Each structure stands twice: as structure tokens, then as C-alpha cells.
Amino acid sequence: MLARNQIEAGQLRVEQASLEDAFLALTGRHARAVPEPPPEPPPRPEPAVTAMPTITTAPAAARRAALWRLTLTELKLFLREPAWLAWSVVVPLLLLVIFGAIPSFNKPQAVFGGYTTLDAYVPILILFMLALLSLLTIPMTLAGYRERGILRRLQTTPAGPGLVLAA
Numbered sequence: 001m002l003a004r005n006q007i008e009a010g011q012l013r014v015e016q017a018s019l020e021d022a023f024l025a026l027t028g029r030h031a032r033a034v035p036e037p038p039p040e041p042p043p044r045p046e047p048a049v050t051a052m053p054t055i056t057t058a059p060a061a062a063r064r065a066a067l068w069r070l071t072l073t074e075l076k077l078f079l080r081e082p083a084w085l086a087w088s089v090v091v092p093l094l095l096l097v098i099f100g101a102i103p104s105f106n107k108p109q110a111v112f113g114g115y116t117t118l119d120a121y122v123p124i125l126i127l128f129m130l131a132l133l134s135l136l137t138i139p140m141t142l143a144g145y146r147e148r149g150i151l152r153r154l155q156t157t158p159a160g161p162g163l164v165l166a167a
Helices: 019-027 060-079 082-101 117-148 150-154 160-166
Strands: none
Touching (some): 060 160, 117 150
């Protein structure tokens, strides 16, 4: 048979069949077919004028609207916490009542231009209330925002984390 097909004995080689060879013999195709590359998209026409990409910021009106919405949201969140409301409103009012009950605070003083000591303490109590709010609520609120990833998400909005401090 070798002589009839003109094959010499030195040309013979013994190989063990693989699963790939058996799959090819049974199905007529390779087991690991090479995927065809996707067709190339048609070429795009070149624009007549090419412009440099620009980074745009939100217009001032959009930032103001975002600040207003953020301020309203922060106010709603603040009013949901009764402890902050107590510290920011009840304590200064309680101090005002205590100072009002002191008889010497209700007498006009020449040092204050005829105003009573209580009249002089009202602006001080208002500033005390604002300082108390800022010292108690802002650090804890911002820490909570940072912990929950809200500040990172605000970077993608017109508001941004800087307006959170303004709100």
C-alpha cells in the first residue's frame, strides 16, 4: 500500500490523535473556531471646521437655582432632627427668658445709650445661636455626607460640594 501511494518508510510518523482531531473528523469544523473580526464602520465625513473641546461650567443662574434647591433640602433635613431644633431655638430662648427675669437686666443703662442690658444681649444670643448651630451641625452633617458618598456625587451636579457649605 505504501509503494502504491509512493510513500517511503522514512516519511512515516506516528502521532496520537487529539480531541481536536476527533472533533474535526466527526463534524468537519474546528472545535475552537476563530471568530470573524467585526466589520469596520463606514468612514465618517470630516467636519468643515474643527473646534477645540471646551470645558463648560454651569451658568450662574443654574448655580443659584442649585444653591436655592440645596438650601431648601438642607432646611428640610434640619427640621427632621428635633435635637438640633432644641439646641438652636430652645436654648437661646431659654437664656433670653432667664436674662429677662433678672431685674437689673431690665433697667436702662447709660453705657448702652439708654437701652437695657437685655436689649444688648439679644444680638449676642442670636450670634450665639448661629455659632452653636455651625459648631454642632455642620461638622457632623458633612462627615455623614462624606461617609455616605454624597459629596462625591455632588461633584457631578451644578451645585458641587462648595455650595453645600454655602447652603
